[in-house]
Amino acid sequence: MLLRLAWRNIWRNKRRTLITLGMIQFAVVLATLMATIRDGIMNIQVENVVGGYQGYAAINDTGYVEEPSIDYTVPYNDSVQSFLKSKNLIKSYSPRIIGGGIITIGEKFKIGRVVGVNPELEDSLTHFSKSLVKGRVLHSSGEVVLGLGLAERLKADIDSVVFITGMGYQGNTANLMLKVVGIMKLSNIQENKRLAFVTLEEAREGFALYDGVNQIVLGLRDNTKAKQSVKELKKQFTDPVQIYSWNELNVPLYMLVEVNDALNIIVSAMLYFIISFGLFGTILMMLAERKREFGMLIAIGMKKSKLSYITYLENTFMAVFGTALGFVIAIPVVYYLNQNPITLTGRNAEDIAKFGFEPLVKTSMNFNIFMWQAISVLGISLFFSLYPILKIRSMNENKAMKG
Amino acid sequence: MNVVETQNLEKLFIDAGTKVRAVDGVSINVEEGEFTAIVGPSGSGKTTLLNMIGGLDNPTKGKVQVDSVELTELSKNELIDFRLKNIGFVFQSYNLIPVLTAYENVEFVMLLQGRDSKERKARVNELLVAVGIADKAKNRPSKLSGGQQQRVAVARALAPKPKFIIADEPTANLDSKSASTLLDIMQQLNEKERITFLFSTHDQRVIDRARRVVTLTDGKITEDKKVDA
Ligand SMILES: Nc1ncnc2c1ncn2[C@@H]1O[C@H](COP(=O)(O)OP(=O)(O)O)[C@@H](O)[C@H]1O
Ligand SMILES: [Mg+2]
Secondary structure, three states, X not given: OHHHHHHHHHXXXXXXXXXXXXXXXXXXXXXXXXXXXXXXXXXXXXXXXXXXXXXXXXXXXXXXXXXXXXXXXXXXXXXXXXXXXXXXXXXXXXXXXXXXXXXXXOOEEEEEEEEEEOHHHHHHHHOHHXXXXXEOOOOOOOEEEXXXXXXXXXXXXXXXXXXXXEEOHHHOEEEEEEEEEEEEOOOOHHHHOOEEEEEHHHXXXXXXXXXXXXXXXXXXXXXXXXXXXXXXXXXXXOOHHHEEEHHHHOHHHHHHHHHHHHHHHHHHHHHHHHHHHHHHHHHHHHHHHHHHHHHHHHXXXXXXXXXXXXXXXXXXXXXXXXXXXXHHHHHHHHHHHHHXXXXXXXXXXXXXXXXXXXXXXXXXXXXXXXXXHHHHHHHHHHHHHHHHHHHHHOOOHHHHHHO | OEEEEEEEEEEEEEXXXXXXXXXXXXXXXXXXXXXXEEXXXXXXXXXXXXXXXXXXXXXXXXXXXXXXXXHHHOOHHHHHHHHHHHEEEEOOOOOOOOOOOHHHHHHHHHHHHOOOHHHHHHHXXXXXXXXXXXXXXOOOHHHOOHHHHHHXXXXXXXXXXXXXXXXXXXXXXXXXXXHXXXXXXXXXXXXHHOOEEEEEEXXXXXXXXXXXXXXXEOOEEEEEEEOOO
């Protein structure tokens, strides 16, 4: 009976109810879209930077985090390798020797990074063979694969001869002469402009690093759970401080993600602040309109708690239904933009690209975002539903009936 | 047997510094089955007296007993419950729940009391016939005339067979024909069901229907006379 009464009360002023529902719906759609687009753009960024070359987790010396110098090494022996192979959390791994140097072709040169890798292991981690735009992957010493940006800068082509002069392990000088066998496009725009891949053996010889490597990058079974996975691995590794998750290795990017999340919360909060006013207005109107009726109901013996319950049901229903309507629109749109990202073009796109962002509008299908929207709207409606309850509690039925 | 007994009932309002003794030492007994009018000019204290008897307002002084229960000793919530179980109300206006049909409005108090559905159905149908609204059972109040709405309110008050019914100027907003019809119905049901009616009015045609007329002047009973049918 109470339910029936609440239901009919909702529809007694259709226009007001529809306006309220529309307001909630609009806010949910807007907040959800904004949050998923922001989250999506950030995900692309993280995926490009972290999911590409950097990796979601890595083993390296603690000093290497502050100063990525070739002098900071970690062991890469049988016991380390068997650890890496035995852990289910680790899907793939790639040992790297990373040295800096001046990379020269003919008269053109650029300061870049030379990364010594085991081609098979590296491919299983970063699938870098798929990023090749020209040539092939590394087969043996004496070969180099350049990032596309670097290659363009050096006007390199397949078979170009590359000289690299740099600083080797513990002050040794490094001199390498290599032949370009491939050119690949790295998703991280910065790395694309400076990386040169050689074999691990080539780097060992060239940089005089005969023991250990600078970094072992880890591919995790579930990248979205990088932090937890790393925490788990730390417990099992002999030198726990040397395992890092991406957010520890790339603090600026992680801070950007955090700021973005905080912005999402602020923007959503502002939107919800606006609907709060709408909801509150509706509730005030409802109370004014029904004051006499409430007085009469209490007079004939309806418990205040029952009356409160009806108003509570009405407000909660509007909030839940409005949110549901919002999702009916938001979810398909979010899904569509997730499947069919919009590529921005023109000047704006160039500006975005300057910041190292890919000019792509893609939403994330992040369940947490939907859940938080729902929780927020429910929280707000719960909060505002308290107002009529308080009003009814202190209501004097005689006065209320006089209007 | 007395359904209502009051002793030296008094209500003092303090309104913007001025004191108004709206009800001033009223002692009155109402017996079961009475059809009693409280009369007096506007401002004489009729509403205030009925509110105290109906448990809607607390006396400043004095006692009110309904069916031997002292109302002044009940808490606010106990009073609400007491009203639900013992007293029927017909107000001057705004009696009905606008989103419920005539049928549902009559049923409402019985529902609040938790009566079973068979009993409710029989009783509501019986009363809708008795007040002449059976053909409009499915109409909402906005589709009923003022007189019809008051008849539904009477049926609602009667439905759970309360100890007595309080009606504060039930005809004040009605034309004389509707008022007369409503009084006919109240009288019939009073006789048939022996339910006590206590109503206030300042309309002479309504006063003529009462079998006991209590006159209030400035909050005091100045006349109390029984009229033989
Ligand atoms: N809530 C109130 N506050 C102050 N004075 C009131 C209040 N209710 C009634 N009164 C005063 O009490 C007196 C009796 O009022 P009431 O019982 O409504 O009379 P009646 O119903 O006979 O017209 C009037 O003078 C009125 O102004
Ligand atoms: Mg009055």
